[in-house]
Amino acid sequence: MSDTTAATSPGTPRHMRAIRQEKAGGPEVLELVETARPEPGIGEVLVRVHAAGVNPVDWKTRTRGRFYSGHTPPFTLGFDVSGVVEKVGEGVTVHAVGDEVYGMPRFPAPAGAYAEYLTAPARHLAPKPHGIEHVRAAALPLAALTAWQALVDTADVREGQRVLIHAAAGGVGHLAVQIAKARGAYVIGTASAAKHEFLRGLGADELIDYHEQDFAEAVGDVDVVLESVSGDYPARSLRTLRPGGILVSLLPLEESVYAEAGARGVRATRLMVEPDQAGLRGITELVESGRLRCEIAAVLPLEDAAKAHELGETGRTSGKIVLTVHV
Structure with missing residues (x-):
């Protein structure tokens, strides 16, 4: 009108x-x-x-x-x-x-x-x-746009890349798994063992029970990390990235993480989600095609x-x- x-x-x-x-x-x-x-x-x-x-x-x-x-x-x-x-x-x-x-x-x-x-x-x-x-x-909207803006707009996830998603069974995490898979990525998720079957049903390729295993020792050569846990997770996640990789955090990062990222030849950045009609339309396309729920x-x-x-x-x-x- x-x-x-x-x-x-x-x-x-x-x-x-x-x-x-x-x-x-x-x-x-x-x-x-x-x-x-x-x-x-x-x-x-x-x-x-x-x-x-x-x-x-x-x-x-x-x-x-x-x-x-x-x-x-x-x-x-x-x-x-x-x-x-x-x-x-x-x-x-x-x-x-x-x-x-x-x-x-x-x-x-x-x-x-x-x-x-x-x-x-x-x-x-x-x-x-x-x-x-x-x-x-x-x-x-909020959870899916967060995942979309992190993986699509910020990290530009592409086919064949390795993506590590922390808290993969959470509100943002389980949508991020599906968005990364829709873009052709190999998806690794951290989650408790009780949630592994749920995540396999969403397409996750590899799962790590953070209670039993140190993801930083189990995973390597990663292109993109989506981080939403904080604590020592950002610093440990840097160790999983290949040169040129990127850590996208949904929470504030310590200055030491940025310094360590630079020393390792990778990037670290913090995302704050924002209203985004174009992103919503991309999410809608995935929902209507059956690739996102x-x-x-x-x-x-x-x-x-x-x-x-x-x-x-x-x-x-x-x-x-x-x-x-x-x-």
């Missing part, structure tokens, strides 16, 4: 339910409230939220009481969203009322996905993949957001937790 008057779906309510946080703390600070429905600005759309993904960054933000962008309470958590465009702001041409969309808008600023409605820059969203429901679509650990209603955080913080789930909003 390019008209100066925004297009709106008939019957859109003026108020909505949302999960609000007034202070830092445990899951109990997440409260269900009724609040005013937001209005899309220029270049934005209003989305009727059908499902919202839950990510570790959510409970870390809740505990800290501050977004990476600096925003402090009161706020509504949640980045991953899948839903239907309800209203189109001035100047938007890429989406129309009634379109099914998904994405990770505004990261690292608040997106407010734990709510019945949110507004988003139109180009932070992409058409929802055909053939999957909103719950599965909402589980994808997201494991769902649990589905809970919006009002059980605190329970979702409690479950996620156990660290014992495989795959993603999703909140259902409009069903």
